[in-house]
Amino acid sequence: MLDHGDRERRKFNVQGPFASAWFKRLLLWFFPVLFLLQFFFVPLFRILSLGFDASALKTENFSLAFSVLSFTFYQASLSLALTFMLGLPSAILFARYDFYGKSFLRALTAIPFMLPTVVVATAFNSLLGPNGWIHSLFPLSSFQFMGTLTAILIAHVFYNTTIVIRIVGNALSRLDPKLEYAARSLGADSSRVWWNVILPLLRPSLLAAALLVFLFDFTSFGVILLLGGTNFSTLEVEIYLRVLKLPNLPLAALLSLIQLIFTLILSLFYTRVINQTTVQTAPRFSASSLPASIREKIFAALLVLFLSSFFFLPLVSLPLRSLARLEADRGQRMEVQDGITIDYYKELFINRRGSLFYVPPIQAALNSFAFAGLTVLFSLFLGFPAAFALAKPTGLEKILDPLLILPLGSSAVMLGLGFILSFGSALSLPIFVPIAHTLIALPFVVRALQPAIASIPERLRQAASMLGASPFRVWQTVDFPILSRATLTAATFAFTISLGEFGATLLLSRPDRPTIPVAIARFLSQPGGLNYGQAMAMSTILMVITCVSILFIERDDNRFA
Amino acid sequence: MKRISILLSTLFLLASCSAPGPKTLTVMTHSSFAVSEDVIRSFEKENNVKVVFLQSGDAGETLNKAILAKDAPLADVLFGVDNTFLSRALQADIFESYRSPELDSVDDKFKLDASNHVTPVDFGDVCINYDKKYFTDNGLAIPGSLEDLVKPEYKDLLVVENPATSSTGLAFLLATHAHFGEDYLNYWKSLKDNGLVVVDGWETAYYTNFSGSSGHGAQPMVVSYGTSPAAEVVFATAPLNDAPTASIIGPDTCFRQIEFVGILNRTKNRALAEKFVDFMLSVQFQEDMPLQMFVYPVNQKAALPEAFTKYSQIPVQPAVLTPDEIATNRDAWIEAWTAAMK
Numbered sequence: 001m002l003d004h005g006d007r008e009r010r011k012f013n014v015q016g017p018f019a020s021a022w023f024k025r026l027l028l029w030f031f032p033v034l035f036l037l038q039f040f041f042v043p044l045f046r047i048l049s050l051g052f053d054a055s056a057l058k059t060e061n062f063s064l065a066f067s068v069l070s071f072t073f074y075q076a077s078l079s080l081a082l083t084f085m086l087g088l089p090s091a092i093l094f095a096r097y098d099f100y101g102k103s104f105l106r107a108l109t110a111i112p113f114m115l116p117t118v119v120v121a122t123a124f125n126s127l128l129g130p131n132g133w134i135h136s137l138f139p140l141s142s143f144q145f146m147g148t149l150t151a152i153l154i155a156h157v158f159y160n161t162t163i164v165i166r167i168v169g170n171a172l173s174r175l176d177p178k179l180e181y182a183a184r185s186l187g188a189d190s191s192r193v194w195w196n197v198i199l200p201l202l203r204p205s206l207l208a209a210a211l212l213v214f215l216f217d218f219t220s221f222g223v224i225l226l227l228g229g230t231n232f233s234t235l236e237v238e239i240y241l242r243v244l245k246l247p248n249l250p251l252a253a254l255l256s257l258i259q260l261i262f263t264l265i266l267s268l269f270y271t272r273v274i275n276q277t278t279v280q281t282a283p284r285f286s287a288s289s290l291p292a293s294i295r296e297k298i299f300a301a302l303l304v305l306f307l308s309s310f311f312f313l314p315l316v317s318l319p320l321r322s323l324a325r326l327e328a329d330r331g332q333r334m335e336v337q338d339g340i341t342i343d344y345y346k347e348l349f350i351n352r353r354g355s356l357f358y359v360p361p362i363q364a365a366l367n368s369f370a371f372a373g374l375t376v377l378f379s380l381f382l383g384f385p386a387a388f389a390l391a392k393p394t395g396l397e398k399i400l401d402p403l404l405i406l407p408l409g410s411s412a413v414m415l416g417l418g419f420i421l422s423f424g425s426a427l428s429l430p431i432f433v434p435i436a437h438t439l440i441a442l443p444f445v446v447r448a449l450q451p452a453i454a455s456i457p458e459r460l461r462q463a464a465s466m467l468g469a470s471p472f473r474v475w476q477t478v479d480f481p482i483l484s485r486a487t488l489t490a491a492t493f494a495f496t497i498s499l500g501e502f503g504a505t506l507l508l509s510r511p512d513r514p515t516i517p518v519a520i521a522r523f524l525s526q527p528g529g530l531n532y533g534q535a536m537a538m539s540t541i542l543m544v545i546t547c548v549s550i551l552f553i554e555r556d557d558n559r560f561a
Numbered sequence: 562m563k564r565i566s567i568l569l570s571t572l573f574l575l576a577s578c579s580a581p582g583p584k585t586l587t588v589m590t591h592s593s594f595a596v597s598e599d600v601i602r603s604f605e606k607e608n609n610v611k612v613v614f615l616q617s618g619d620a621g622e623t624l625n626k627a628i629l630a631k632d633a634p635l636a637d638v639l640f641g642v643d644n645t646f647l648s649r650a651l652q653a654d655i656f657e658s659y660r661s662p663e664l665d666s667v668d669d670k671f672k673l674d675a676s677n678h679v680t681p682v683d684f685g686d687v688c689i690n691y692d693k694k695y696f697t698d699n700g701l702a703i704p705g706s707l708e709d710l711v712k713p714e715y716k717d718l719l720v721v722e723n724p725a726t727s728s729t730g731l732a733f734l735l736a737t738h739a740h741f742g743e744d745y746l747n748y749w750k751s752l753k754d755n756g757l758v759v760v761d762g763w764e765t766a767y768y769t770n771f772s773g774s775s776g777h778g779a780q781p782m783v784v785s786y787g788t789s790p791a792a793e794v795v796f797a798t799a800p801l802n803d804a805p806t807a808s809i810i811g812p813d814t815c816f817r818q819i820e821f822v823g824i825l826n827r828t829k830n831r832a833l834a835e836k837f838v839d840f841m842l843s844v845q846f847q848e849d850m851p852l853q854m855f856v857y858p859v860n861q862k863a864a865l866p867e868a869f870t871k872y873s874q875i876p877v878q879p880a881v882l883t884p885d886e887i888a889t890n891r892d893a894w895i896e897a898w899t900a901a902m903k
Contacts, residue, residue: 121769244622246725356595356600356601357595425587428635508626509615512613522592528795
């Protein structure tokens with residue numbers, strides 16, 4: 001497409017005066033590969049080799065695996081399709097149009113990504129459950145939400161739309177607007193511009209987003225258990241059951257292998273497709289503007305309305321509940337106290353029972369921030385060199401690229417056991433928390449950075465240096481404007497993934513260093529209005545600090561517009 | 562690779578224990594473990610030791626992790642093996658035998674391991690809790706037995722946890738097996754026909770489905786603990802003069818859980834580990850436990866807090882199965898249940 005000139009240049013580079021091209025590549029890959037070997041492949045190999053034996057290769061096991069795999073695949077495909085149906089228009093909305101409350105709505109869509117599943121389930125239930133708001137507004141409507149496939153699908157869309165919005169939207173606003181103008185001036189109408197110009201240019205980011213969303217749905221665990229009830233089982237759920245509940249390590253190892261092989265096939269396919277196109281654009285951003293025509297206005301208004309209600313209504317129940325006296329209609333009270341209260345927030349700061357594991361909310365927030373900050377640092381430090389190498393793939397990258405994605409498709413429970421075998425009691429060291437989070441964040445960081453790095457036109461760099469720009473100036477004027485936004489996207493992912501505590505199942509947790517999700521889980525593990533209220537208050541705090549952090553990380557988003 | 566692994570681990574270890582000071586005793590527990598700060602501090606001071614707790618998921622997950630790591634133990638002491646996992650723990654041979662002198666104050670019915678590889682610490686009952694207000698408002702009688710629950714007047718009123726994923730769910734499944742024997746699946750089928758709701762775990766059942774909790778769900782009966790009504794009072798938003806919930810304590814409607822502590826094989830701190838086991842049986846720890854973990858002490862000398870004597874009931878005839886019966890059949894019963902309830 002646009003990279004003919006560059007392809008020759010690449011050849012020149014590889015065989016050029018610096019025979020050190022290979023050495024450079026090895027240098028780029030050194031830390032990412034070391035990290036993955038140490039914290040992914042070795043632990044996984046140890047647990048699989050311990051668990052796997054030929055006795056698991058039975059017909060009944062294969063038929064179980066087959067039925068679970070087909071449901072896993074089925075729900076993941078449906079979820080992916082639905083996520084894109086909402087995500088694509090939303091990506092366009094955020095990339096192309098300005099409207100009141102845009103940054104807030106953008107931040108709002110990222111919040112579900114880091115909320116613990118048990119809190120999301122509570123939120124959905126208060127909206128759609130048997131005693132939920134919808135039901136009290138329309139008392140005659142009778143539908144069951146919890147325990148249905150619909151619940152699983154909606155939750156997946158709720159969690160993962162942010163991936164499409166951020167990865168595709170980021171690419172969309174990085175497109176050189178000149179291409180679109182050119183097409184229009186040659187007489188293309190707007191649908192032709194979309195089909196023939198914009199969508200092909202977006203292909204790498206569409207594929208990257210699709211891969212990530214699909215893998216997240218494919219390895220879905222909490223959503224299936226909590227919202228699907230006992231009716232549904234994915235590979236990940238089945239592995240969890242076979243490892244920790246109905247111990248059958250050989251069967252668990254077999255299922256893990258199937259899940260890994262499937263992930264590998266997907267990533268290989270992705271690598272093949274993605275390498276066919278490299279899109280290079282000017283370091284220029286398509287400006288967003290107020291919706292102009294009637295059609296644009298209707299599109300923007302409807303979508304903003306839908307997004308706000310879809311993300312806002314379930315989430316708003318948490319702050320409301322954290323402020324409402326929850327025992328208002330339960331009788332047997334000493335005195336009647338209805339209405340609004342900040343008792344639950346005050347209570348968070350009191351260690352009423354003198355518990356050793358009491359978590360001061362500020363300490364929990366600081367722990368969460370520290371782990372999230374380290375995860376951002378680790379994953380950018382490892383992700384940048386990997387993304388640079390992947391941007392100009394050689395044979396080496398075609399092998400390494402799919403391997404980078406594997407941690408997303410491996411069972412967290414199995415990996416956790418592998419960690420125990422590999423690291424033993426050292427595993428209780430706090431450093432393992434951000435390490436575990438980095439394993440999950442790294443594929444996101446690489447996918448967010450790679451299309452941006454690949455899109456930097458070599459000719460612009462060369463033109464800049466030909467005109468006398470110093471290497472720093474070249475970086476500042478060419479690389480930085482293109483990469484800064486992608487870096488922000490990558491950092492947002494790493495940050496929210498860490499805040500959501502995806503690595504918890506991997507580890508032996510030290511109760512003296514709890515994070516916010518750990519504190520929420522602890523409140524919800526005992527009965528009583530105060531515990532429930534404090535869990536809601538803590539979830540609200542988590543939502544607010546996530547929202548503020550994302551607004552902060554993305555605050556300069558329009559700087560280059 | 563191995564070398565780097567060792568190098569990294571050593572570096573981390575060095576970083577973590579660079580400051581010389583008191584010895585460290587590591588105690589692995591399930592995630593529901595809790596204790597008062599001053600109680601632990603007094604133990605630390607008396608024995609010049611720092612106690613580090615490792616929480617590792619629920620009781621089953623904790624045990625499975627300990628078994629996996631038995632050649633290079635993660636801790637010195639493990640607390641939280643209950644009678645449903647006892648035989649599995651003993652078969653896996655992860656504990657060293659130790660008879661605490663404090664065992665003299667413990668009733669024999671709790672001493673399920675004659676070889677003293679594990680020592681009983683607390684007990685509690687998994688019972689069906691009901692929402693008092695719902696039953697009063699609707700003029701319904703409280704069910705008195707497992708059989709009552711399949712009557713039409715209780716249609717759609719009960720939520721239970723999936724025994725494959727939840728320990729309370731498993732306890733209730735065991736109660737039905739203790740009562741009905743091999744006929745238990747037919748009972749479950751009638752429960753299902755009577756509108757039984759099954760969810761993944763206790764948090765969902767209690768806070769999302771149960772109408773008597775702050776979640777204001779749809780079912781007025783839930784499988785929870787005999788002490789949950791006391792917890793509702795202790796953790797009430799506004800002071801309550803009565804519990805909003807109570808337990809159904811008919812014959813076999815509750816399942817007795819006993820939790821044990823054990824010294825892990827190959828500990829390098831045997832003497833301190835023994836001290837810790839004694840400490841867990843001491844009156845000080847046993848009296849602290851009820852309001853921290855909402856379980857009953859096994860030490861007969863320990864006094865109960867008022868919330869327990871007033872709002873929690875101990876069932877006269879809890880369902881009982883021997884640890885061996887449970888260990889032999891647990892997986893088969895769960896699998897059969899899962900198939901029957903599909």
